[in-house]
Structures are given as C-alpha cells and as structure tokens.
Amino acid sequence: MRKVAISSYATTEFLKNSNSSIFELACKPCIDILKNSKLPKKQLDAVLFSTCSEEQYSASILCELLGIKPKISHRIDNLCNSGSNAVVSAFSYISSGLCDYALVVGAEKATSPGNKLVWDITRGIFTLPVYWAAIFAKAHMRKYGTTEEQMGMVSVRNHMNARKNPTALFKEVITLRDVMQSRKIVDPIKLLDCSCSCDGSSAVLLVSEDKAKELTDNPVWIKGIGQQTTSASFSKMTYDLTTIGTAQVAARDAFNMSKINPRKIDVAELHDAFTILEILAYEDLYFVEKGQGGKFVNQHEIAINPRGGILGCGHPVGTTGVAQIAEVTAQLSENAGRRQVKGCKTGLTHNLAAAGTSATVIILGV
Amino acid sequence: MRKVAISSYATTEFLKNSNSSIFELACKPCIDILKNSKLPKKQLDAVLFSTCSEEQYSASILCELLGIKPKISHRIDNLCNSGSNAVVSAFSYISSGLCDYALVVGAEKATSPGNKLVWDITRGIFTLPVYWAAIFAKAHMRKYGTTEEQMGMVSVRNHMNARKNPTALFKEVITLRDVMQSRKIVDPIKLLDCSCSCDGSSAVLLVSEDKAKELTDNPVWIKGIGQQTTSASFSKMTYDLTTIGTAQVAARDAFNMSKINPRKIDVAELHDAFTILEILAYEDLYFVEKGQGGKFVNQHEIAINPRGGILGCGHPVGTTGVAQIAEVTAQLSENAGRRQVKGCKTGLTHNLAAAGTSATVIILGV
Numbered sequence: 001m002r003k004v005a006i007s008s009y010a011t012t013e014f015l016k017n018s019n020s021s022i023f024e025l026a027c028k029p030c031i032d033i034l035k036n037s038k039l040p041k042k043q044l045d046a047v048l049f050s051t052c053s054e055e056q057y058s059a060s061i062l063c064e065l066l067g068i069k070p071k072i073s074h075r076i077d078n079l080c081n082s083g084s085n086a087v088v089s090a091f092s093y094i095s096s097g098l099c100d101y102a103l104v105v106g107a108e109k110a111t112s113p114g115n116k117l118v119w120d121i122t123r124g125i126f127t128l129p130v131y132w133a134a135i136f137a138k139a140h141m142r143k144y145g146t147t148e149e150q151m152g153m154v155s156v157r158n159h160m161n162a163r164k165n166p167t168a169l170f171k172e173v174i175t176l177r178d179v180m181q182s183r184k185i186v187d188p189i190k191l192l193d194c195s196c197s198c199d200g201s202s203a204v205l206l207v208s209e210d211k212a213k214e215l216t217d218n219p220v221w222i223k224g225i226g227q228q229t230t231s232a233s234f235s236k237m238t239y240d241l242t243t244i245g246t247a248q249v250a251a252r253d254a255f256n257m258s259k260i261n262p263r264k265i266d267v268a269e270l271h272d273a274f275t276i277l278e279i280l281a282y283e284d285l286y287f288v289e290k291g292q293g294g295k296f297v298n299q300h301e302i303a304i305n306p307r308g309g310i311l312g313c314g315h316p317v318g319t320t321g322v323a324q325i326a327e328v329t330a331q332l333s334e335n336a337g338r339r340q341v342k343g344c345k346t347g348l349t350h351n352l353a354a355a356g357t358s359a360t361v362i363i364l365g366v
Numbered sequence: 367m368r369k370v371a372i373s374s375y376a377t378t379e380f381l382k383n384s385n386s387s388i389f390e391l392a393c394k395p396c397i398d399i400l401k402n403s404k405l406p407k408k409q410l411d412a413v414l415f416s417t418c419s420e421e422q423y424s425a426s427i428l429c430e431l432l433g434i435k436p437k438i439s440h441r442i443d444n445l446c447n448s449g450s451n452a453v454v455s456a457f458s459y460i461s462s463g464l465c466d467y468a469l470v471v472g473a474e475k476a477t478s479p480g481n482k483l484v485w486d487i488t489r490g491i492f493t494l495p496v497y498w499a500a501i502f503a504k505a506h507m508r509k510y511g512t513t514e515e516q517m518g519m520v521s522v523r524n525h526m527n528a529r530k531n532p533t534a535l536f537k538e539v540i541t542l543r544d545v546m547q548s549r550k551i552v553d554p555i556k557l558l559d560c561s562c563s564c565d566g567s568s569a570v571l572l573v574s575e576d577k578a579k580e581l582t583d584n585p586v587w588i589k590g591i592g593q594q595t596t597s598a599s600f601s602k603m604t605y606d607l608t609t610i611g612t613a614q615v616a617a618r619d620a621f622n623m624s625k626i627n628p629r630k631i632d633v634a635e636l637h638d639a640f641t642i643l644e645i646l647a648y649e650d651l652y653f654v655e656k657g658q659g660g661k662f663v664n665q666h667e668i669a670i671n672p673r674g675g676i677l678g679c680g681h682p683v684g685t686t687g688v689a690q691i692a693e694v695t696a697q698l699s700e701n702a703g704r705r706q707v708k709g710c711k712t713g714l715t716h717n718l719a720a721a722g723t724s725a726t727v728i729i730l731g732v
Binding site: 001002047052054055056057058059060061063064069070071072073074075076077078079082085088089091092093095096097098113114117118119225226227228229230231232233236250253353354357358 | 367368413418420421422423424425426427429430435436437438439440441442443444445448451454455457458459461462463464479480483484485591592593594595596597598599602616619719720723724
C-alpha cells in the first residue's frame with residue numbers, strides 16, 4: 001500500500017448565508033490551495049467533489065471553473081460524512097497507484113437537501129435529527145448517569161474553541177448557564193446542544209509519498225482508515241441506544257490499520273452535530289471506558305475539536321468531513337495559529353451520517 | 367498494484383417505463399448477484415451507487431434494502447459516465463488494499479435529471495445533446511467525407527445486435543432505409559441516429575486477486591484504465607470538432623497501463639449515444655487512422671457493441687457504464703448466450719459524458 005500524505009488545505013469562512021453559489025463556495029478553498037501550493041494545475045489527477053447539492057455533473061463544472069483538467073472527476077455524496085468518504089476515495093486512488101495528486105473539495109449551502117433524510121419513514125413524523133439525538137441522550141443519561149450539564153459543557157468548550165478559528169460560524173462566548181437556559185427543542189436537547197446548517201467549503205490536497213516531498217517539508221500522513229455502514233434508517237442502526245456501533249467498528253479498523261493506540265491521539269475532530277454525539281464518540285473511539293463519556297468532557301489529555309467542532313463552526317453537511325481533515329492537518333503541521341495544540345503528533349477525525357448509520361474514522365500523523 | 371477481477375454481473379431489462387422506483391431498479395441486479403455468487407453478504411466491503419437520481423444518501427438506503435452492511439457506501443455521479451467512474455473507484459479501493467469485495471450498482475429512471483446539462487449555457491438555447499452531436503457529425507462529414515449512410519449503418523448493426531440481448535430496450539430489426547427516412551432532428555442527425563433515455567439497472571462485483579479464485583474459475587481482469595476530464599461545457603472541450611480529445615487521452619492511458627495493443631481488442635462496448643460518437647470512437651481508440659472511422663463501420667475484426675450498445679439497449683445514464691462492463695465481462699467469460707463473440711480474450715469499454723467533456727476507457731482481459 002503506497003503511503004498518502006496531505007500537503008495542503010484551505011477552509012472558507014462558514015456563514016449563515018454567504019450569498020455565494022455552491023460553485024463560488026467550492027472554488028474558494030481550491031483557489032487558495034492552487035495559489036499556495038507548488039503544484040502546477042496540470043498535474044492534478046483527480047478532483048472529487050463532496051456535496052449534497054443537486055447540481056448535475058458538478059465535479060466537472062468545478063474543474064472547468066478552476067481551469068483544471070484531471071483524469072478523474074466526480075461527485076460523491078453520503079449526507080454528513082460525504083466529505084470523509086471523498087477523502088478515503090482519494091486515498092485509495094493514490095494508494096493504488098492510479099493517481100499522484102487528488103484534490104478533495106467539500107461545499108454546501110445551508111439550504112442543502114442533505115439536511116433532512118426524507119427516506120427514513122421509520123421515524124414517523126419525527127423526521128428531524130434532533131429526535132434521535134434526544135433518544136441517544138436520554139438513554140445515556142438513564143444508563144450511565146450522564147447529565148445535561150456534561151452535555152452543556154461540550155457546547156461551551158466547542159464554542160470557546162471556535163472563537164480562535166477565523167472560519168467558524170459562531171464567535172460568541174457561551175456559558176453553561178446559557179446552554180441550560182436555551183430553548184428546549186426535544187427533552188433533554190436544548191438549542192445550544194444543537195449544531196446549525198450553514199454555507200461553507202473546504203478542500204484538501206492528497207499526494208503520494210514521492211510527490212509529497214516535492215510539495216512540503218512537513219507532510220501529514222493518513223495512517224489509518226475505518227468505515228462502516230449499517231443501514232439508512234435510525235430504527236435499524238443499533239441494538240444499543242448508548243453506542244454508535246458504526247463508529248466503534250470504524251475506530252477499531254482505523255486503529256488497527258495505523259497500529260496506533262487510542263491513548264496516543266493528541267488531537268481529535270469529533271462529530272458533535274449534537275453535544276451527546278461527542279460524549280458517545282469518547283466511548284466509541286476507546287478514549288474512555290463505556291459509560292464514562294460524560295466525565296471525560298473536561299479532560300485535558302486529548303485536544304478535542306480545536307477548530308470548534310460542528311457546534312462552533314456550523315455544519316455545511318458535505319463540507320464537514322473535509323474541514324475536519326483540514327483542521328487536523330493544520331494542527332499536526334503546526335500551522336493552526338491561535339488555536340494551535342502544542343506538540344501534537346497524531347490526530348483523528350470522526351464523521352457520522354444519519355443518526356450514526358454510517359461512520360468514518362481517519363487517523364493522521366506526522 | 368493488486369490485481370482486480372470482476373467475478374459476477376447482472377443487468378435488468380431496460381424499459382421505457384418500468385413502473386419501478388430507483389431503489390427497486392437498483393436492488394434487482396444486486397439480488398441476482400448475491401443469489402448467484404458464492405459471496406456471503408457480510409463480506410462485502412463496499413457498495414458504490416452510480417446514479418443521477420436526486421435521492422439523498424441513496425447508497426446507504428440501497429444497503430439497507432439489500433441487508434448489506436459494508437465498510438464503504440456512497441453515491442457517485444458524473445452524468446453519462448457515472449457508472450465507469452464508480453467501477454474505477456471500486457478498482458482503486460481493492461487495488462489499494464482497503465477492500466476485497468466491492469459491489470458497483472448503476473440505476474436510473476428515464477426521467478433522470480442527468481439527461482440534460484442545464485449548467486452549460488454556452489450552448490444558448492441549444493441545450494439538448496443532439497445539437498453537439500450534429501456539429502460533430504457535420505465536421506466529420508466535411509473533413510473526412512463520412513456519410514449519413516455510414517452513420518446509419520451503426521444504428522442498423524447495434525439494433526440488430528440488441529435483438530439477441532434479452533435486456534435491451536429495442537427488439538425490432540431496422541434497415542438503413544428506416545434510419546435514412548426517420549425524422550430529421552437536427553441536420554444531419556435523424557431520430558434513429560439517437561439513443562433513448564430509459565429505466566434500467568446493472569451491477570458488477572469487483573474482487574481482489576486472492577478472493578477471485580474463491581468465487582469464480584474464470585475471473586475477468588481489469589487490465590487498463592484511462593480517464594480524462596477537460597471541462598463541463600461543449601464550447602471548452604475541444605480544439606477539433608472531429609475528435610473527442612478526452613477519449614484519446616483515456617485510451618492512450620488505458621492501453622499503456624494494460625500493455626495491450628489496440629489491435630488486440632476482440633470486443634468493445636462503445637459510447638454510441640449518437641451514431642457519430644461510435645465512428646469518432648473508432649479513431650479515438652486507435653482502431654483506425656484518423657478520418658477512416660466511417661469506413662470502419664462494416665469491419666469484422668472487432669466485435670462492436672454486441673449487447674446492442676446504447677442505441678440498441680437504451681441509455682439509463684448512471685447505469686450505462688456499469689452495463690458496458692457487465693457485457694464485456696459476460697463476453698470474456700463466454701456467458702453471453704446467443705450474442706457470444708467467439709474466442710474473445712480482450713475487451714474494452716468506452717464511456718463519455720456531456721459532449722465528450724469527460725471520458726473513461728477500461729480494458730478487460732482473461
């Protein structure tokens with residue numbers, strides 16, 4: 001298996017309404033990468049476009065707008081983990097030897113049709129994601145004594161981190177009191193336990209080992225990959241409402257592939273679309289024993305969601321997985337500015353879709 | 367690079383209106399493959415769904431309906447060559463070592479939004495594909511003396527071949543006179559020079575070298591891959607209206623990778639969405655000298671479009687690339703029934719999108 005590195009990355013500012021088209025959004029981080037990287041456009045082998053937007057042939061349109069003529073270009077969609085699916089696909093193109101340079105682009109509008117899984121009629125009228133988040137939260141509270149305050153602290157910390165991230169949607173400090181007093185959406189989930197759809201885009205450039213050395217002195221390597229899909233419907237995804245089984249399998253496979261122990265992770269971008277999901281992630285990723293997630297919120301061993309996570313940055317669905325990889329790459333290459341985590345060598349991204357019916361875990365290292 | 371084989375395939379009957387949903391269509395060939403293959407469902411690593419249909423999260427929905435829980439599942443779209451993009455992606459997952467078994471599924475309804483590239487405003491009011499086909503045809507006629515009769519013979523032969531294919535949309539014999547007297551759409555393209563959107567689905571199972579031996583005694587190997595995208599707009603795709611430049615590059619790369627000479631191809635599925643495209647393909651794939659395509663129509667060295675091509679089978683856009691691979695696999699494994707080409711060892715698929723602004727060429731062999 002050929003080694004694959006990430007040599008460049010860029011993320012736009014996430015906004016409630018950017019007044020930009022999906023293609024304007026998608027072009028921005030690519031232009032940054034092409035400007036800042038030593039890579040001539042004509043060497044790009046692949047452009048993979050991650051979006052839930054319905055435009056047809058959108059990867060080729062993006063190529064035309066950017067003046068890129070790659071071998072491979074297509075769109076990839078899988079709701080909220082479209083982005084990490086696209087990163088893994090680019091990894092395999094390079095690792096197999098078919099490509100040397102692959103640009104992965106995520107872009108989404110707040111109005112994306114990917115925000116609602118209309119197919120999942122097993123939920124009856126409870127179509128919004130907040131309903132299943134509430135079920136997970138209630139189950140975890142009942143079984144393990146997790147508290148609303150612990151969940152609230154996830155939101156407080158991720159909003160705090162977002163203040164140091166110039167591309168994040170939210171810039172305000174929020175307190176635990178703010179979270180607890182925010183409007184209750186579905187018991188026990190309150191407004192500030194929830195992430196928010198928005199406009200935003202991000203891109204990362206993946207390169208083969210040989211070429212990485214030409215482009216950067218500090219390549220960040222993709223060391224482990226795990227993915228799992230069980231279903232599309234919430235009702236079929238789990239036998240245990242306190243665990244995201246897909247994430248457990250994905251984490252196990254990613255740690256096995258990388259030969260890295262969960263305790264060696266320095267920095268992690270976790271899929272905190274709702275606060276409870278971050279607490280479940282601590283357990284599913286083997287950071288703590290099952291049931292101890294609530295108490296892990298205030299630990300200082302692993303830097304969690306330094307960009308602000310989905311809660312602080314906003315959630316442009318097709319973009320999120322790419323933006324997570326961009327952030328961990330920034331951290332590991334010590335280019336994260338005011339939010340730099342000191343001395344981090346190993347990072348992880350955790351990206352879910354549709355109530356955790358599919359999950360991707362990617363481990364990166366220097 | 368690990369070798370990758372195709373061990374199973376299935377194609378549904380293509381129909382003008384099947385009364386089936388996109389998911390019913392997509393499931394059918396998968397059920398056939400799962401029934402006829404020795405592969406237990408739980409070993410499937412990847413399900414890649416090729417379609418231009420707008421349903422979100424459709425690959426995971428398909429997995430749930432089939433009771434498959436793969437590592438990787440997502441949708442891939444790139445208009446008319448979505449299917450071969452998905453096959454190449456599956457190849458890279460296996461070749462890289464991330465997967466051993468990948469199911470590629472193409473499905474489309476005749477009403478697919480992929481039938482019209484609304485983005486390409488450079489064509490003004492001439493949005494339908496037949497306009498660019500007419501330009502290619504006129505240019506080739508003017509420069510090389512290609513005739514309407516030569517184009518017509520492409521349609522006659524492919525409709526003739528389709529009669530032996532139980533899954534083809536068209537079952538009628540047509541004569542050159544029928545083509546020449548059919549309604550003129552855009553000079554010189556007549557109705558019977560054009561393919562037809564329809565409902566249809568196809569699936570192929572790709573496997574790693576080790577696993578291929580467990581599943582089949584006669585694996586068909588993917589030996590060469592070439593892909594190229596230049597743009598999304600007709601007006602930016604070519605400097606020469608008598609050549610599909612993307613297909614030339616894709617063919618060159620596929621022949622180089624496979625170390626197979628164009629003259630060694632025994633059977634080819636060519637992208638005959640319009641008759642002129644098949645004539646251009648002969649030249650772009652180096653079967654004949656530039657300009658000689660018109661005269662190549664009646665040759666007998668290479669079996670062209672034995673399933674009936676797109677003209678005879680119909681064109682469910684996201685399905686076509688998969689169905690081409692299924693046909694060449696059937697031929698090379700000597701399972702093509704009444705339409706079996708005798709003694710064929712090496713085959714090729716040629717799949718275009720959007721006026722040839724992107725192209726994929728795949729070479730298969732036993």
